[in-house]
Amino acid sequence: MPMRVAIVPAGQWGTALAVPLAENGHAVRLWLRRPEDVDVFRRTRTNPRHLPGAPLPDGVEAFPTPEEALDHADLVILGSASRGLRDTCRAIRAHLPPGALVLSITKGLEPETHLRMSQVILDELPEVEGRLAVLSGPNFAVEVARRLPAATVVAAGDPAVAAAWQHAFMGPRLRVYTHDDVLGVELGGALKNVIAIGVGISDGLGAGENARAALITRGMAEIGRLGVALGASPLTFAGLSGVGDLVLTCTGDLSRNRRLGLAIGRGEAAEAALRTLGTVEGVPTARAAVQLAREVGVEMPITERVHAVLFEGESPAEGLELLMGRDRTKESWHVPA
Numbered sequence: 001m002p003m004r005v006a007i008v009p010a011g012q013w014g015t016a017l018a019v020p021l022a023e024n025g026h027a028v029r030l031w032l033r034r035p036e037d038v039d040v041f042r043r044t045r046t047n048p049r050h051l052p053g054a055p056l057p058d059g060v061e062a063f064p065t066p067e068e069a070l071d072h073a074d075l076v077i078l079g080s081a082s083r084g085l086r087d088t089c090r091a092i093r094a095h096l097p098p099g100a101l102v103l104s105i106t107k108g109l110e111p112e113t114h115l116r117m118s119q120v121i122l123d124e125l126p127e128v129e130g131r132l133a134v135l136s137g138p139n140f141a142v143e144v145a146r147r148l149p150a151a152t153v154v155a156a157g158d159p160a161v162a163a164a165w166q167h168a169f170m171g172p173r174l175r176v177y178t179h180d181d182v183l184g185v186e187l188g189g190a191l192k193n194v195i196a197i198g199v200g201i202s203d204g205l206g207a208g209e210n211a212r213a214a215l216i217t218r219g220m221a222e223i224g225r226l227g228v229a230l231g232a233s234p235l236t237f238a239g240l241s242g243v244g245d246l247v248l249t250c251t252g253d254l255s256r257n258r259r260l261g262l263a264i265g266r267g268e269a270a271e272a273a274l275r276t277l278g279t280v281e282g283v284p285t286a287r288a289a290v291q292l293a294r295e296v297g298v299e300m301p302i303t304e305r306v307h308a309v310l311f312e313g314e315s316p317a318e319g320l321e322l323l324m325g326r327d328r329t330k331e332s333w334h335v336p337a
């Protein structure tokens with residue numbers, strides 16, 4: 001059954017997700033935060049600020065206010081970067097249709113609180129409890145917008161909620177798997193961005209492909225270690241939202257996190273790279289992840305080094321040396337009792 005879907009706000013990822021939704025016959029309304037972007041959209045049917053060169057299908061409309069975008073919405077997608085998610089929740093609260101299903105597509109941890117994105121949403125919008133799902137997986141927006149084949153995961157506490165989103169998105173170019181481990185799916189999507197910065201740094205230094213594979217694999221181990229300590233199922237990290245997204249982000253040159261790392265590893269200034277790249281979620285997430293890991297007593301050596309390079313002036317070469325010089329250990333996801 002065709003539904004009304006609001007994407008509030010629509011950045012690169014939210015705009016790309018309008019494509020499979022509209023192609024499934026849903027009426028999609030984007031909230032574009034700058035009114036001039038709405039004018040451009042109405043003239044060109046593109047959102048060039050966030051997703052240049054991707055014409056959107058009939059059935060997608062753009063609006064300058066959340067109120068208009070949310071009018072009679074059955075399904076609501078929160079598409080903000082993590083730094084704006086709280087403000088987004090506050091901006092939509094008064095206009096959220098009662099009973100609408102809500103989906104988080106944001107990958108990150110809040111630096112000050114260490115909360116996952118679904119926890120931030122429930123903090124601001126407790127009334128959506130039971131109606132909230134999260135989407136995460138190995139998905140570059142530009143490829144989804146170009147209708148290249150992809151797979152992703154929707155997780156929710158209530159299987160009927162996950163199934164409703166699966167039904168809304170699933171089509172010949174996008175496979176959607178449901179999951180019940182919201183915690184594991186969100187942590188995989190958030191923490192892989194920090195490891196991708198680390199792999200980019202290593203590649204930028206010219207450390208080689210052996211180093212890249214080692215960082216990805218040991219990165220998965222430390223993500224899994226923290227995830228399990230926090231209550232996630234270990235097998236979630238073997239799935240699309242875990243190793244799938246980690247591999248994509250660490251190896252795909254479309255990744256902004258990987259590209260930030262590459263720039264740092266080559267000796268370029270992180271600030272300049274960040275200005276060009278825009279949203280790089282691994283940066284705020286590195287702060288939260290390091291504090292969270294220390295709180296629960298879990299070792300995350302790669303995340304620690306990325307954090308030190310980003311925030312403590314450690315050089316990429318020093319970081320790599322410190323990782324290679326760690327005490328001998330066995331290969332495991334050992335979680336202290």
Ligand SMILES: NC(=O)c1ccc[n+]([C@@H]2O[C@H](COP(=O)([O-])OP(=O)(O)OC[C@H]3O[C@@H](n4cnc5c(N)ncnc54)[C@H](O)[C@@H]3O)[C@@H](O)[C@H]2O)c1
Binds near residue numbers: 013079087107278
């Ligand atoms: N782009 C991708 O390929 C992709 C794929 C999967 C997941 N994601 C995730 O989707 C999320 C959004 O990424 P994106 O690529 O769409 O980023 P983007 O930079 O293109 O868009 C970010 C959106 O957040 C809004 N925003 C930023 N600061 C805000 C604030 N303070 N208050 C309210 N809104 C604010 C912007 O207006 C914009 O609409 C990220 O968490 C990212 O990890 C992105």
Ligand SMILES: O=P(O)(O)OC[C@H](O)CO
Binds near residue numbers: 137140141245258280
């Ligand atoms: O461009 P990035 O690094 O934010 O990665 C985008 C997606 O998260 C990949 O799944």
